Amino acid sequence: MTDIASRGYSNPDVLVSTDWVADNLDNAGIRIVESNEDQLLYPSGHIAGAVQVDWAADLNDQLRRDYLNRDGFEALMSRSGISPETTVVFYGDRNNWWACYAYWVFQLFGHSDAKVMDGGRQKWEQEGRELVREVPTYDATNYSAPERNDASVRAFRDDVMAHLEAGGQLVDVRSPQEYSGERLHMPDFPNEGALRGGHIPTAKSIPWARAANPDDGTFKTAAELQEIYLNEQGLSPDGDTIAYCRIGERSSHTWFVLTHLLGFGNVRNYDGSWTEWGNLVNVPIEK
Amino acid sequence: MEGIPQTLADLLDEFSFLDRTERVDYLIEYADQFENVPERIAVRPYPEERRVKRCESQAYVWAEDTDANAQKYYFAVENPQGISAKSFCAILDDTISGAPLEEVLRIPGDVVFDIYGKEISMGKGEGLLGILTSVQLFAREAAGRPRA
Numbered sequence: 001m002t003d004i005a006s007r008g009y010s011n012p013d014v015l016v017s018t019d020w021v022a023d024n025l026d027n028a029g030i031r032i033v034e035s036n037e038d039q040l041l042y043p044s045g046h047i048a049g050a051v052q053v054d055w056a057a058d059l060n061d062q063l064r065r066d067y068l069n070r071d072g073f074e075a076l077m078s079r080s081g082i083s084p085e086t087t088v089v090f091y092g093d094r095n096n097w098w099a100c101y102a103y104w105v106f107q108l109f110g111h112s113d114a115k116v117m118d119g120g121r122q123k124w125e126q127e128g129r130e131l132v133r134e135v136p137t138y139d140a141t142n143y144s145a146p147e148r149n150d151a152s153v154r155a156f157r158d159d160v161m162a163h164l165e166a167g168g169q170l171v172d173v174r175s176p177q178e179y180s181g182e183r184l185h186m187p188d189f190p191n192e193g194a195l196r197g198g199h200i201p202t203a204k205s206i207p208w209a210r211a212a213n214p215d216d217g218t219f220k221t222a223a224e225l226q227e228i229y230l231n232e233q234g235l236s237p238d239g240d241t242i243a244y245c246r247i248g249e250r251s252s253h254t255w256f257v258l259t260h261l262l263g264f265g266n267v268r269n270y271d272g273s274w275t276e277w278g279n280l281v282n283v284p285i286e287k
Numbered sequence: 288m289e290g291i292p293q294t295l296a297d298l299l300d301e302f303s304f305l306d307r308t309e310r311v312d313y314l315i316e317y318a319d320q321f322e323n324v325p326e327r328i329a330v331r332p333y334p335e336e337r338r339v340k341r342c343e344s345q346a347y348v349w350a351e352d353t354d355a356n357a358q359k360y361y362f363a364v365e366n367p368q369g370i371s372a373k374s375f376c377a378i379l380d381d382t383i384s385g386a387p388l389e390e391v392l393r394i395p396g397d398v399v400f401d402i403y404g405k406e407i408s409m410g411k412g413e414g415l416l417g418i419l420t421s422v423q424l425f426a427r428e429a430a431g432r433p434r435a
Contacts (some may be wrong), residue, residue: 036406040370044315056406057307093368125367246344246409 004118008222010263014256015219016089018127024089025049029267031082034121036093036103045131047091047124051080055098059105067148067271070209073109074143080136084111084145091117097210097253099219103149104252104269107153108184109145116256122217153255155242155268157276160200169241170203171233171253174274178246179205184278189226194278198287200244204233208250211257224229225262229259237264244270290393292386292435298378301399309405314374317381321373324349324398333363339421342414345370346376350425358391358429360382371403375415378402379422391426394419 004015024030025048032044032050042052053059058076061068068076074250082088088111090099099116106114117124125131138259150156155163164170177183180195199205210228220228229235241264243251248271258264277283288296302310328349329337339346345365350358360377360383383391399415400407407415 036410038368038371039317039403039407040311040374041368043311044318044370056408096408121368 009261011260014115014260018124021117023129030087032089034092035098039097041093048132049136053102053213063115067105070145070147074145077143078140083141088114091120093121095217096120100253100256108148119216119218129274153268155270157272160270163242169235169239170200170241172199172203173208173245173251196278198285201284201286207213208253240266242270244273246274248273292383292390295382298382301403317377318370318374321377324363328361339417342417344372346372346418348421357385365386388426388430
């Protein structure tokens with residue numbers, strides 16, 4: 001894969017290479033954060049010094065369907081040894097899917113000094129780099145976060161309805177089978193069912209993982225991404241865009257790509273996604 | 288869970304007393320014990336018909352009759368990051384290989400949530416359920432064969 005700086009991204013500073021991370025393992029101004037789909041991966045071995053942020057246990061409110069509040073974020077930062085000045089570098093499994101999700105949640109609290117390690121865990125492992133089981137401990141920090149600000153990067157159902165009526169761009173990043181309504185969810189799965197299949201009208205179908213190179217999990221170049229999102233699907237970086245999936249995690253990966261790699265001006269992630277829209281009464285659906 | 292293999296029932300009982308950290312440690316111990324299918328049974332590239340549908344960790348399942356009413360189950364997990372899949376395969380081998388087929392067939396899909404917790408992602412849950420379903424397909428096929 002080419003050098004990050006030469007790939008034409010609108011904001012190349014949000015990505016760092018595995019080499020860069022390896023060179024900065026002892027840098028006290030940096031905290032490496034692993035975030036995975038598989039909860040067993042971090043404890044089975046992680047980059048030395050990395051802390052874990054778990055999407056279910058750490059980032060979600062445990063009662064309401066919502067993200068953690070300011071107190072929760074401050075407590076998470078404190079125990080992770082992260083101060084407002086710390087550069088946070090995310091990495092994880094599945095093409096950095098969950099790393100991008102954590103990155104996005106951090107933006108709700110304005111922690112903008114954040115980066116993603118290109119290629120994530122897959123590339124780090126493929127390069128034969130060291131993984132350790134020792135869980136680091138850091139001195140607690142005193143992190144003062146602002147109130148969570150959902151307005152700029154998060155969309156709620158009413159926002160989506162208004163966006164739809166205004167002709168805004170929608171991106172459905174689920175699989176083609178979910179987009180078409182052929183596949184809904186797993187029977188008996190406890191959390192993530194929807195009563196109706198299909199997609200929000202006018203949404204373009206661009207499965208999230210198309211943005212990554214399957215061989216090493218790195219992001220495709222800006223030219224390759226433009227070919228998919230702009231030329232093939234007709235999205236415009238100047239138009240307001242909302243991305244969604246089933247519960248808002250895969251779409252945070254696409255949010256990251258559109259916002260930082262392709263420079264779209266206004267992208268929001270609809271985390272209610274299909275598990276909300278597909279259960280809402282009397283909203284428009286296409287198949 | 289009545290009528291499932293006793294070793295699995297005992298394990299589920301143990302899991303019900305574990306907190307999250309203990310559960311994770313226990314599962315990693317299982318993942319560390321995972322043994323890939325022996326070459327006597329299968330060699331790479333593994334046949335597509337043995338591949339577990341919807342499992343993103345590229346899991347494969349085989350079964351070998353050990354007596355008239357029991358089987359030994361073998362597994363491969365080709366994704367090096369498939370730690371949960373490896374742990375589940377190791378648990379299944381440990382607790383249901385050699386169990387009477389009718390008991391294997393009685394195992395409900397809920398065991399995935401009993402072991403991994405209800406907060407497991409849907410993709411991961413689907414994959415693990417797929418592994419159990421593949422094992423049960425072998426058991427069902429064997430149970431339907433005429434006994435010698």
